[in-house]
Amino acid sequence: MAKTKRTMAPGERIGLYLSRIIVIIGMLFAIIPMYFVLRASFSPGTSFYSTNPFNWSNITLANYTSLFHPFASGYSFAQWLANTFFVTIIVSVIQVVITISAAFAFSRMKFWGRRYGLMTLLLLQMFPSLMSAAAFYIVLSDIHGLDNLWWYIAILCGGSAYNIWLMKGYMDTVPRDLDEAAVVDGASNFRIFWQIILPLTLPMIVVIFIFSFIGNFTEYPLANLLLTSPNHYTVGLGLYWLLNPASHAQNFTQFSAAALIIAVPITVVYMIFQKWIVSGLTAGAVKG
Numbered sequence: 288m289a290k291t292k293r294t295m296a297p298g299e300r301i302g303l304y305l306s307r308i309i310v311i312i313g314m315l316f317a318i319i320p321m322y323f324v325l326r327a328s329f330s331p332g333t334s335f336y337s338t339n340p341f342n343w344s345n346i347t348l349a350n351y352t353s354l355f356h357p358f359a360s361g362y363s364f365a366q367w368l369a370n371t372f373f374v375t376i377i378v379s380v381i382q383v384v385i386t387i388s389a390a391f392a393f394s395r396m397k398f399w400g401r402r403y404g405l406m407t408l409l410l411l412q413m414f415p416s417l418m419s420a421a422a423f424y425i426v427l428s429d430i431h432g433l434d435n436l437w438w439y440i441a442i443l444c445g446g447s448a449y450n451i452w453l454m455k456g457y458m459d460t461v462p463r464d465l466d467e468a469a470v471v472d473g474a475s476n477f478r479i480f481w482q483i484i485l486p487l488t489l490p491m492i493v494v495i496f497i498f499s500f501i502g503n504f505t506e507y508p509l510a511n512l513l514l515t516s517p518n519h520y521t522v523g524l525g526l527y528w529l530l531n532p533a534s535h536a537q538n539f540t541q542f543s544a545a546a547l548i549i550a551v552p553i554t555v556v557y558m559i560f561q562k563w564i565v566s567g568l569t570a571g572a573v574k575g
Contacts, residue, residue, distance in 0.1 A: 291567055320366060322340075323340055324543045324546060324547065325340075325547065326340045326343075327340075327348055327539060327540050327541070327543040327544035328351070328540060328544035328546075328547055329343075329346040329347060329348070329350070330345070330346070330347070330350075330540050331345060331347050331349065331540070332540060333538040333539060333540055333541070334539060334540070350540045350543070350544035351544045351548070352543045353541060354500040354541065354544060354545055354548065357451075357470065362517045362518065362520075364522075364525060364526075364545060366518060366520075367520045367521060367522050367524070368522055368548075368549075370423065370436065370519060370520065370521050370522075371504060371521040371522045371523075372552075373436065374436060374440055374443070374503065374521060375500055375503045375504045376500075377440055377498050378440055378443045378444055378499065378503045379499040379500045379503060380496075381440075381444045382443075382447045382450060382495070382499045383445070383492060383495055383496050383499065385444065385447045385451070386447050386450040386451050386454050386495055387449070387454060387485070387488070389451045389455075389494060390451050390454035390455040390457075390458050391458060391484060393405055393451070393455045393479050394455050394458035394459050395458070395463075395466065395476070395479070395480075395484070396476070405455070407451070408448045408451055408452050411450065412448055412449050412452065416446055416509075417508055417509075420499075420508065420509060420512055423442055423509070423512070423513065424512055424513065428515060433513055433515060434513070434515045434516050434519055435513075435519075436514075436519055438513070439509070439510065439513050439514060442482035442509060442513070443503055443506065443509070449546055450495045450498070450499070453491070453494075453495065454488065454491060454495060457488055457491040458484060458488055461483075461484060461487050461488065465483050465485065466479050468484075469483055488566075489563070490563045493560050493563035493564060494563070494564055496560075497556060497557070497560055497564060498552075500556060501553055501556075504522075504549075504552065504553060505523060505553075506521070506523060507523035507527070510523055510524050511523075511524060511527070522545070522549050525545070526545055526546060526549070529541055529545060530540045530542055
């Protein structure tokens with residue numbers, strides 16, 4: 288039986304075209320700046336407007352190759368990139384472990400303070416983490432923990448309140464009948480968590496890992512406050528250093544090349560885990 292094609296009303300057709308126009312305009316707002324950054328990264332010199340942005344006859348790879356050689360001051364973009372991966376991977380893994388453990392406890396266990404603990408997590412989401420930046424600085428200054436990547440990692444690992452709330456809501460959608468059947472078979476809480484809950488919540492675990500990875504990879508305010516030595520810089524601080532006239536000649540073309548290099552890992556991570564990201568977000572939306 289042939290399917291009949293529904294005819295759109297005039298109002299629906301206008302709304303469809305308007306939505307497409309809005310989407311195209313939004314895409315242009317995102318693509319045009321990226322084009323200028325891309326063109327600047329292949330331009331000779333140090334000025335962003337040194338050449339015609341639409342002329343590709345004088346392109347060069349010098350801005351990319353120079354990033355992986357020590358600067359005149361002795362600092363290295365490669366070191367900043369290595370510091371960023373070191374911090375980001377460790378923090379993301381620890382945040383995922385903290386998140387799934389705490390979410391399982393709030394979702395499946397009954398203990399004193401459980402209700403108020405959830406309310407505390409909800410309240411913590413309402414305040415930006417930068418409100419405690421001064422306290423972090425004072426405490427680390429007293430214990431001589433400034434300019435230390437491990438202390439910086441420890442502080443970033445504490446930012447899991449929203450993830451715990453999100454994961455707890457996702458775990459609540461897993462039928463408790465599975466837990467009860469496992470208990471009848473003699474399974475412990477750890478076995479229920481490891482063999483039942485963990486596999487079923489894998490899409491949301493991947494989503495939380497990706498969000499944590501992206502957030503920590505591009506983190507700047509706390510790094511700027513706690514890391515003072517250029518050898519300990521992350522890429523966020525490194526990009527600012529490239530444009531800071533007090534420490535380095537303002538090199539906009541090299542900055543553009545570094546910005547595009549930084550975007551590569553995030554893009555690759557998105558491409559690799561795209562299936563889990565989509566399934567995790569859509570499953571949570573439908574079941575919630």
